[in-house]
Amino acid sequence: MQAALEISGLKKTYKGGFQALKGIDLQVTQGDFFALLGPNGAGKSTTIGVITSLVNKTEGKVCVFGHDIDSELDKAKSFLGLVPQEFNFNQFEAPMKILVNQAGYYGVDRKVAKQRAEKYLKQLDLWDKHDQPSRNLSGGMKRRLMIARALMHEPKVLILDEPTAGVDIELRRHMWDYLRELNSQGITIILTTHYLEEAEMLCRNIAIIDKGTIVENTDMKTLLSQLHIETFVLDLKPGAAQPQLQDVDHRLLDDHTLEVDIAKSQSVNAVFTQLTEQGIEVQSMRNKANRLEELFVTLVANNDKGAQ
Amino acid sequence: MSFTTTRIALSSILHKEVNRFMRIWVQTLVPPAITISLYFVIFGSLIGKRIGEMGGFDYMSFIVPGLIMMSVITNSYSNVASSFFSAKWQRNVEEMLVAPVPNWVIVAGYVGGGMARGILVGLIVTIVALFFVDIQIHNIWVIIATVMLTSAVFALGGLINAVFAGSFDDISIIPTFVLTPLTYLGGVFYSISLLPEFWQGVSKINPIVYMVNAFRYGFLGISDVSLAVAFSVIGVFIVTLFAIAMYLISRGIGLRS
Numbered sequence: 001m002q003a004a005l006e007i008s009g010l011k012k013t014y015k016g017g018f019q020a021l022k023g024i025d026l027q028v029t030q031g032d033f034f035a036l037l038g039p040n041g042a043g044k045s046t047t048i049g050v051i052t053s054l055v056n057k058t059e060g061k062v063c064v065f066g067h068d069i070d071s072e073l074d075k076a077k078s079f080l081g082l083v084p085q086e087f088n089f090n091q092f093e094a095p096m097k098i099l100v101n102q103a104g105y106y107g108v109d110r111k112v113a114k115q116r117a118e119k120y121l122k123q124l125d126l127w128d129k130h131d132q133p134s135r136n137l138s139g140g141m142k143r144r145l146m147i148a149r150a151l152m153h154e155p156k157v158l159i160l161d162e163p164t165a166g167v168d169i170e171l172r173r174h175m176w177d178y179l180r181e182l183n184s185q186g187i188t189i190i191l192t193t194h195y196l197e198e199a200e201m202l203c204r205n206i207a208i209i210d211k212g213t214i215v216e217n218t219d220m221k222t223l224l225s226q227l228h229i230e231t232f233v234l235d236l237k238p239g240a241a242q243p244q245l246q247d248v249d250h251r252l253l254d255d256h257t258l259e260v261d262i263a264k265s266q267s268v269n270a271v272f273t274q275l276t277e278q279g280i281e282v283q284s285m286r287n288k289a290n291r292l293e294e295l296f297v298t299l300v301a302n303n304d305k306g307a308q
Numbered sequence: 309m310s311f312t313t314t315r316i317a318l319s320s321i322l323h324k325e326v327n328r329f330m331r332i333w334v335q336t337l338v339p340p341a342i343t344i345s346l347y348f349v350i351f352g353s354l355i356g357k358r359i360g361e362m363g364g365f366d367y368m369s370f371i372v373p374g375l376i377m378m379s380v381i382t383n384s385y386s387n388v389a390s391s392f393f394s395a396k397w398q399r400n401v402e403e404m405l406v407a408p409v410p411n412w413v414i415v416a417g418y419v420g421g422g423m424a425r426g427i428l429v430g431l432i433v434t435i436v437a438l439f440f441v442d443i444q445i446h447n448i449w450v451i452i453a454t455v456m457l458t459s460a461v462f463a464l465g466g467l468i469n470a471v472f473a474g475s476f477d478d479i480s481i482i483p484t485f486v487l488t489p490l491t492y493l494g495g496v497f498y499s500i501s502l503l504p505e506f507w508q509g510v511s512k513i514n515p516i517v518y519m520v521n522a523f524r525y526g527f528l529g530i531s532d533v534s535l536a537v538a539f540s541v542i543g544v545f546i547v548t549l550f551a552i553a554m555y556l557i558s559r560g561i562g563l564r565s
């Protein structure tokens with residue numbers, strides 16, 4: 001099957017000599033929900049900029065549904081819908097006008113565009129603001145406006161650069177549902193995010209980028225299975241004896257906080273059995289950190305070692 | 309892109325541009341009307357009476373075409389300069405860059421918007437002028453052609469200015485230091501035949517002289533320069549500026565990193 005996006009050997013050196021991308025290879029299949037993950041300054045927005053022709057590449061090849069952006073840029077553009085990281089609409093214009101004009105740039109007839117704009121503004125809960133200057137919208141509304149704008153020409157690939165940055169939890173969940181819905185209709189979705197949980201919740205495949213190179217590119221399941229150890233924090237009832245645990249890595253943070261590392265092969269029960277035997281009562285327990293977060297830190301640390 | 313797609317893209321840009329200056333009409337359409345009224349009161353009614361005739365017409369009638377042209381020039385230029393710069397500044401220019409809009413459509417759309425404002429302001433100023441003076445028309449086609457072409461020249465100029473501008477200050481430098489002096493020395497207020505030979509020669513390097521005179525010919529039937537030369541000069545400017553604008557937009561100067 002034709003890949004929705006194919007990037008090979010992509011390099012970008014900005015004016016002034018900073019190399020933001022050092023040879024990126026990526027493939028996103030049709031219908032995929034793909035995450036591009038990386039710390040600040042990793043090169044996510046640069047990659048997206050090159051795909052959407054807002055950034056000139058230095059070297060390499062980018063194809064959208066088989067259309068090379070060097071030779072068939074207009075074709076490639078018509079497949080893509082972009083939700084950029086920064087707000088980039090005219091703040092003095094009303095959402096309705098912004099959407100209808102955007103559709104016009106792709107050749108969508110004004111009448112059709114108006115109907116579509118109404119549909120998307122309603123779906124994204126922006127209809128009551130449709131004729132207000134868009135600077136009056138809240139941050140979350142502005143994000144949704146950009147999603148609506150990206151959908152106006154019914155693209156096959158939707159690229160979202162940190163769509164949920166600055167969006168509250170409830171709204172984020174709505175947005176996730178909305179994106180899942182779009183994906184189930186067959187739209188390929190590529191998103192970048194700092195919320196690692198977001199990638200886990202939404203995406204089937206993932207690439208991790210750091211300092212302009214891809215350090216991991218796999219499906220979500222494989223990535224998660226790389227996690228061998230999970231760390232739990234246990235709050236112990238104060239005044240109990242010092243816990244003694246066998247076969248489990250553990251650290252006592254203070255006299256009533258215990259941290260234990262549980263391997264995939266082990267069970268949490270073993271810990272509880274031992275603690276119960278020693279008469280130690282556990283008041284509460286939580287995950288130390290997001291597992292992906294840990295993995296992420298490991299991968300990035302490995303990349304640093306490799307670079308030295 | 310097919311013809312229909314291109315047409316819709318172009319009309320979207322035009323629509324957006326016209327919508328912009330209409331939305332802020334207090335800033336875009338009212339000031340030229342006020343300025344022009346002041347010119348009429350001061351130069352026409354007060355000082356004009358003492359000047360007497362110019363080129364065989366009373367002074368008021370003589371300066372009307374120049375004053376109209378002056379507002380067409382300023383407004384065409386500043387419309388595109390501020391609109392395109394603000395699209396760069398707010399980054400909404402990216403809305404067009406990510407879409408398959410041909411570069412010439414971007415240029416034509418913005419220039420068309422600038423022309424629309426220039427011509428509309430020209431009309432407003434003409435209507436205001438009617439309160440002060442009877443306007444006669446010698447050749448309407450010359451009037452229409454001159455106003456269209458001149459506004460295209462300056463709209464293109466405004467676009468090029470905006471491409472290079474890095475701040476809002478940069479879009480007022482050219483109007484202040486180049487356009488205003490050239491307009492004042494461009495035969496709006498006097499016939500260049502009044503000047504010594506040498507300064508007449510110098511004046512003829514000033515493109516605005518040709519525009520003002522062609523325009524005045526359309527109203528009064530008099531001109532300091534031949535119409536053929538005037539239209540050729542304007543034509544050369546349009547072709548050159550359009551080529552520069554196309555080059556800048558297609559190279560993404562100031563637009564793509």
Ligand SMILES: Nc1ncnc2c1ncn2[C@@H]1O[C@H](COP(=O)(O)OP(=O)(O)OP(=O)(O)O)[C@@H](O)[C@H]1O
Binds near residue numbers: 042045085565
């Ligand atoms: N126009 C530019 N000129 C010079 N350097 C740039 C430019 N844009 C980005 N960079 C640099 O390129 C690197 C990658 O930036 P990019 O915006 O792609 O990162 P990112 O992964 O999107 O980060 P974030 O998560 O913070 O958005 C950074 O070091 C940045 O400073």
Ligand SMILES: [Mg+2]
Binds near residue numbers: 044046085161
């Ligand atoms: Mg970014």
